[in-house]
Amino acid sequence: MAADVKGDNQLYDDINVTPMLDLAYVLLVVFIILTTASVQGVKVKEPVTTATKNLAKPQTRAITVTRDGSMFLDAYPVTLESLQEGLARYKAANPSLPVVIKGDADAQFEKIMAALDICKRLDITEVGLVTKRAQ
Incomplete structure (x- = not known):
């Protein structure tokens, strides 16, 4: 029973960063798509x-x-x-x-x-x- 209590309160040595990387990749793709979609030609100062x-x-x-x-x-x-x-x-x-x-x-x-x-x-x-x- 002492082993179970120790197992529940054990400190973690590493952090799972996979969900954070997934989010970063999705944000990167959205940024790339929005940036290229906003380019509509050559900017000039109209009269x-x-x-x-x-x-x-x-x-x-x-x-x-x-x-x-x-x-x-x-x-x-x-x-x-x-x-x-x-x-x-x-x-x-x-x-x-x-x-x-x-x-x-x-x-x-x-x-x-x-x-x-x-x-x-x-x-x-x-x-x-x-x-x-x-x-």
């Missing part, structure tokens, strides 16, 4: 305007021009030639392809005009400019 209209449509393609003049189609870096090829592919799949141009307020206007010119050559008529609503 401010008072007249805005919501141009969100399904299958809208975004052309982004950053401050340093880099161009992106959706979130992929492109040159003017590859931009035209990519838009031509999308236009072949969807004849009424909507496109928005998202240019940084400090971007080179020449690059934005080049993107507009490509849209005109490909007969893309639904083109919008992304701006920030004035307060």
